[in-house]
Amino acid sequence: MITSVLPSVDELHSDxxxxxxxxxxxAFRASSCIVTALLHGASWVRPAETVSEAREQSGDGILTGGERFSKPLEGFDLGNSPADYASPAIRNKGIVMTTTNGTRALMKASKASDILIGCFxxxxxxxxVVQSLHRDVVFLCAGTRGHFSLEDGIAAGLILHRxxxxxxxxxxxxxxxxxxxxWLSCRSHLWETLSQSQSGQRLIGRGHxxxxxxxxxxxxxxxxPRWKEGYLTL
Known part of the structure; x- marks a missing residue:
């Protein structure tokens, strides 16, 4: 098996x-929210590229969640905090999610043979699961607005280590x-390292x-979580 890492979504090409x-x-925070939602009984998560698209897909039994530039979206049921997705209110519900970076990465990767969601x-x-699929694998770090984010890279390093x-x-x-x-150099002081990353500092500065x-x-x-026909399920 051959593995490669892309530092941001802008590095991804169809070939x-x-x-x-x-x-x-x-890792901060869409992947963690998707994993948490499905772990706590959500039926599925569906990424939406735009805020308006997410709103259009809301309905009976379907919740909306996400953010733009780390801020909650007006009128949405859920934000982009993992704790939001651990609520009993999401059980047996579908969730349409749109975020600044994570859902964009998912949409760009949608033609891959298999798509998984990974995080710490x-x-x-x-x-x-990667090993069981017996294919070469690309780790796609969503990044932040086209730039590499340290937390995504360290999470990729952790999964590679495993x-x-x-x-x-x-x-x-x-x-x-x-x-x-x-990952090996910071695993014993992960919080100290990643709370000082640009994304960590931004989230902490905004009360997160x-x-x-x-x-x-x-x-x-x-x-x-695994992608199938436009939906993420377990």
Whole structure:
């Protein structure tokens, strides 16, 4: 198996997707929210590219969630905090989600053979599913407005570390190897490292310190969302 890492969604080109598994990582916070929602009983999550598209898809049994530039959206049922998606109110509901970076990455990756959602919360489970698919894999870091985000890269490094334990012959590109070593160097002080990242500082500055803490709970669940016909389910 050959693995590669793309530092932001703008680096993704359609020829990268052929016969590959794509793991979409938006650790702060879309990936963590999607994993949390499905873990807590949501029927499905469907990404929407625009706010208006998400509003149009709302209806009976369907909730809306997301953000723009880290701020909640007026009239939406849910924001972009993992705690929002742990509520009993989401059980057996569909969720239409639109976010600044994460849902854009999902839409761009939609033609891949398989699409998984990865983050710190489900790293080991994600690695196991990747291995079971027996395809080369692309880790797509959503990034922030076209730029690399440290938390996405470290999460990719963590999943690569778990995957390399399952497959010692794993091929890793140079960026992936750098991120794997970055994970190993900061795993004992993950909060101290990523609370100082640009995204971490921005979220904490806007009162979302708990979100950052919630997103950094390594291997706290086994839920691995998988894309099928426009929907993310377990």
């Amino acid at each position: 990268t997707l052929t016969n590959r598994t794509v793991v979409v990582i938006d 919360l489900n790293a080991s489970a994600c690695a196991r 995957l390399s334990a399952l497959d010692p012959s794993l091929g890793v590109d140079d960026l992936g190897r750098a991120l794997l070593h970055s 310190k708990q979100d950052v803490m919630d997103c950094l709970q390594v291997d706290s669940c086994n839920a691995v």
